[in-house]
Amino acid sequence: MTRLALSGKSRMVARRGTPMAPRTLPDLMVRGLSLSGLLVFWWALAWLKADPMVLPGPWTVLPRLGAEAVSGALWHHLGATLWRVAQAFVAAMSLGLVLGVLMGLLPKLNRWLDPWLVFFLNLPALVVIVLCFLWIGLNETAAIVAVAINKIPLVTAMMREGARALNGQLADMAQVFDMSRMGRLRHILLPQLAPHLAATARSGLSLIWKIVLVVEFLGRGQGVGFKIHLHFQMFDVTMVMVYALSFIVVMLAIEALILQPLEARARHWRGA
Amino acid sequence: MNLQVAIREKRFGAVPVLRDLVFQVAHGEVLAVLGPSGVGKSTLLRIVAGLDTGFDGQIRRAGRLAMVFQEPTLMPWRNALDNLRLTTGVDACEGEAALARVGLAGKGALYPGQLSLGQQRRLSLARAYAAKPDILLLDEPFVSLDAALVDDMLALTESVITEQRPATVFVTHAQAEADRLATRQLVLGSVAAA
Numbered sequence: 001m002t003r004l005a006l007s008g009k010s011r012m013v014a015r016r017g018t019p020m021a022p023r024t025l026p027d028l029m030v031r032g033l034s035l036s037g038l039l040v041f042w043w044a045l046a047w048l049k050a051d052p053m054v055l056p057g058p059w060t061v062l063p064r065l066g067a068e069a070v071s072g073a074l075w076h077h078l079g080a081t082l083w084r085v086a087q088a089f090v091a092a093m094s095l096g097l098v099l100g101v102l103m104g105l106l107p108k109l110n111r112w113l114d115p116w117l118v119f120f121l122n123l124p125a126l127v128v129i130v131l132c133f134l135w136i137g138l139n140e141t142a143a144i145v146a147v148a149i150n151k152i153p154l155v156t157a158m159m160r161e162g163a164r165a166l167n168g169q170l171a172d173m174a175q176v177f178d179m180s181r182m183g184r185l186r187h188i189l190l191p192q193l194a195p196h197l198a199a200t201a202r203s204g205l206s207l208i209w210k211i212v213l214v215v216e217f218l219g220r221g222q223g224v225g226f227k228i229h230l231h232f233q234m235f236d237v238t239m240v241m242v243y244a245l246s247f248i249v250v251m252l253a254i255e256a257l258i259l260q261p262l263e264a265r266a267r268h269w270r271g272a
Numbered sequence: 273m274n275l276q277v278a279i280r281e282k283r284f285g286a287v288p289v290l291r292d293l294v295f296q297v298a299h300g301e302v303l304a305v306l307g308p309s310g311v312g313k314s315t316l317l318r319i320v321a322g323l324d325t326g327f328d329g330q331i332r333r334a335g336r337l338a339m340v341f342q343e344p345t346l347m348p349w350r351n352a353l354d355n356l357r358l359t360t361g362v363d364a365c366e367g368e369a370a371l372a373r374v375g376l377a378g379k380g381a382l383y384p385g386q387l388s389l390g391q392q393r394r395l396s397l398a399r400a401y402a403a404k405p406d407i408l409l410l411d412e413p414f415v416s417l418d419a420a421l422v423d424d425m426l427a428l429t430e431s432v433i434t435e436q437r438p439a440t441v442f443v444t445h446a447q448a449e450a451d452r453l454a455t456r457q458l459v460l461g462s463v464a465a466a
Contacts, residue, residue, distance in 0.1 A: 169345045172323050176339045177359040177403060187358050191349040269349040269383050 031256070056238040065242045074246055081223040081247060084140075084212045088147035089205060095148070096155020097197070101189075103156065104163020120153040125211050133219045143215045150211050155200050162196030194266035202259050209251055274299050274406050274439030277320060279329035282312070288463045289315055290327070295458060299406070300437035304444060304454030311460045313443045314342075317411050320441055335406025338399070338438075340413040340429075344392035346384040352395050353380030360403040370402035371395075374428055390421050394428070401432045408438040414449060426452055 025033075039058060046057030068074040103110040103117070129146040136142035166189070174184045190197075216225025224243045231239035275297040282290040289312040297303045305313050318324040320331060321339055338360075346355050356367040364380075371380055374394040376387075384392055393413065400408060410429070414422045430453060433440055444450055450457050 169341065169343060170347065172318075172321075173339070173341065173345045173359070175323060176321050176337055176409075177399075178337070179359060183358060187347060187350060191347070269385070 052238065053235075054237065056241060060238055061241045061245065064238050065246060068239075068242055068246075074242075077222055077224055077227050077243065078246060078250060080220075081209070081212055081216065081225065082250065084143055084147065084215070084223065085205070085209045087144045088151065088208050088212065089201075091144065091148040092151035092155055092204060092208065093197075093201065096152045096200070097159050097193075099152070100156040100159025100161075101163045101193070104160040104166070110160070117153055117156055120149070121157065123153075125150045125214065129211070129215050129218060138219045140220075143212070143220055146215055147208055147211045151204055151208050154207065155204060158196055158200040158203075159193065162193045165196075166192050191266070195263075198259070198263035198266055202255065202263075205251065205254065205259070209247065213247075274334050275320065275441070276332040277316075277329075278331075279316070279319065279327055281329070282315060282319065282324075282327040290319075290460075291463045293329075297407075297439040297441060299439055301456065302433060302440040302442055302454045304442045304450035304457045305460060306444060306447065306450055306457060307460035308462075309445065311462055313445075313460060314411055316460070317409055317441060317443050320407075321409055333407055336403060337407045337409070338403040338405035339409040339411065340396050340400050342412045342415055344384065344389075344396040346392060346395060346399075348384050351381050351383050352376060352387065355384065355395060356399050356402045359399055362402045367402060370398045373401055373432070374398040390417065390424075393417065393421075393425060397425070397428060397432065401436070404436060405438045408433070408436075408440045410440065410442040410444075412443055412445065414444070414446070422449070429453065 043058055046052075046055045046060075049055045052060050065074070099113070103113055128149050132142040132146035132149070136145060170188050170192075171184075174188050179188070212223070213225035213228065216223035217229045218225075220226050224247045227243045228240050231237075231243070277293065277295050277297075279290050279293040281288060281292075293316070295303065305316060307313055315324065317339075319327055319329075320333075321337065322331070322333070347358070350358060352371060353364060353367045356362060356370055357364065362370065368377070368380055371377055374397050376391060376394055376398060379387065379391070384395065387395065396413070413429070414425050417425065426449060433453070440453075442450070442453055
């Protein structure tokens, strides 16, 4: 009987000759372990600092979070912030998508609007928020408009790149075969823009909720930003962390349950 | 006449590409357009297809148009059957029949990325076939294929044209392909600057 030395790769072959896939952990488990690591890191830092006034540990924050949830206050303020995020997100994505695609497809329009885009991209978020509150008033409309204005230029810039990368041959094919406008939009344009839309939505959501918090911090009477402002004035770091953490959890859930599945659906044909 | 072409001039900037080109293609006729690279064959086809409107002249097309491009030009995010259905409006049954016509029976659920280049070309031809065109435009559809596959595709195209009898304009740089498919040939030469 002859024995052959096996390379590392050869050892990955099962007895019947079928290749064995390398063992990898499921994405969900990796995500859970990674976040657990972050929790342990926070725990260790709080333990080392040993001053709950400056850095409360999970053992201090989590019971307060539970109490806030049971009282109903947490849900009320989370809901208010989430509603503002949703409105600003829809407004910014819709307007940014249309503007970006038009600027990407129409070079003449792009020549005229590009300086505006650069101007608004470089306008500090805080300036827009303050001006909206001054011009429109300390109300809900001003809050949503301020957030949307901050985000629209970024969506426009990203969608413009998506529109510039559109496949001209497919557009020609659609024209020759006389596809309807709706057919072209649904089967030619949107599938090509989908990866850009998904990337813009993910980056947009994370940016929008941060700006919403600033808006609430400066001029609203409810929402996570308002609560953070309130507890900041009382130097209650634990409650600041309660509200910040709870909203991060909501955003992680939206990312995992809505945005990632949507993105996977848009890209499913690549893996086919 | 299904197709009437009268081009006085087509320029790219100051450079004239086509000039004084007049021809007609009737139902069932195949006009091969030959000529060296860069002479304007594909430009002519784009004008005929209505994709290039920046020229001096007139094009009259009667009936439905279909085109087989140099590249398969398929929607990679839709499966083979949907590539036919969504572009030509045929139902699933007709789509499957068109796939079977080009030897892709049972491959309707596969995405273009799962097909070989030869199969993608067949799918592109099936799309034109499913459209039941009155005017068929072929833009060097066999370029970069190996000899056996060219022969296979030529036979398939020949049978589709015989069956549906559209007015066909076939751009190619291969004389042998033109001799096999065409009923008439048009050889383009370079245009002298005016």
